[in-house]
Amino acid sequence: MQIFKDKVILITGANRGIGRALVDALLNNEAGKIYATCRNLSTMPVFDDSRVVPLFLDITDDQQIARIAAATQDTEILINNAGVLSAGNILDGDLSGMDNDMNVNYLGTIKMMRAFAPILRKNKPSKMINIVSIAAYSPLPSIAGYAASKAALFSATQSVRIELAKEGVAVYAVNPGAIDTDMNKGSDWDMPDPDSIALKILEYISKGKLDIVPDEMGQGMYNIWREDPSKLAKIFSDLYYAENTN
Template identity: 70%
Template structure:
């Protein structure tokens, strides 16, 4: 995957799940440097590689972003992976949780794209890789606020792709299905590991695919939606009312 060779990459939410797996996989492909960010560095694993530079970053905090930019102005690839999930339905879910999902998953990612676009233009050819979710397509009543935030992020990703197309920045949207991360603990679904998904994501980016669904569960959901959105809605209606 030569497109990552000797490149400088910043990954948000790099402490666990897909973010941590992306760091580990990229280190196997001769990257020059990885800025691995998370709000609390006490929770950042040790990658045992001098190319990894851990940095504290809350993507909902503009002051945090402004400070981080000073130390990461050589970034060439931005991977917006940080995300949160609050459970609950539209009618009965905690509105504070829904608001937090939107602040992190949507506005936080927009904060990063706005802040880093000028840097990426300067360091082009460059990329933005947004880790969205198959929930952008899927009406999931039990995590409705999360799904809404990811639908908003997917729309924003499509828009910024057009906006940056002539500026030397390629924008990818990654929509994973259910992955075996901490976010999905307790599920009885058979899910792929984040390590296997990270490899597929990077392979698809190397092939210059812009919209990526890196797992079978996500592909099945997407195919149902593509055939007829009501078909996917029925799948989740049956699950919800069983």
């Protein structure tokens, strides 16, 4: 995957899950420099590689985004991975949790896209990669606020792709299913590990695939949705009521 060789890459939420796995995968694919950002640097793994530059960043904070953008003007690939998940349905769930999901997953990522679009235009050909979620298609009521924030991000990603299409910036949407990360801790689903998923993501990007579903579970959900959205809704309806009767 030579397209990552010597590239300067910024990853949000790089301290765990898919973000951490992407750092490792990119190092193994000869990335030149990786700005690894997160909200709490004490949780950042020791990558033991001089190419990794850890940076503190809360993507909901305008001033921090501006500071990081000013300090990373050489960024050629932006990976918007930072995200949160608050459990709860629409009618009875905690609104503060839904608000946090939307502020981080949607508005925070939009702020990053806006701040880094000029940098990526300057450093073209370049890439903007948004880690969204298969939940953008999947109406599971128990994580409805999260799903809504990811659906909004998926829509925004498609719009930005069109905006930047003629400016040398390729925009990717990655929609994983359930992955074995801290976000899904406690789930009894059979989930792939983030390291294998990170490699799949890089493989698809290297092939120029703009809409990426990197795992079998996600691909299954996406294929059902593409055939008939009501079929996927039925699957999640059955799952939801099964969970609430056990």
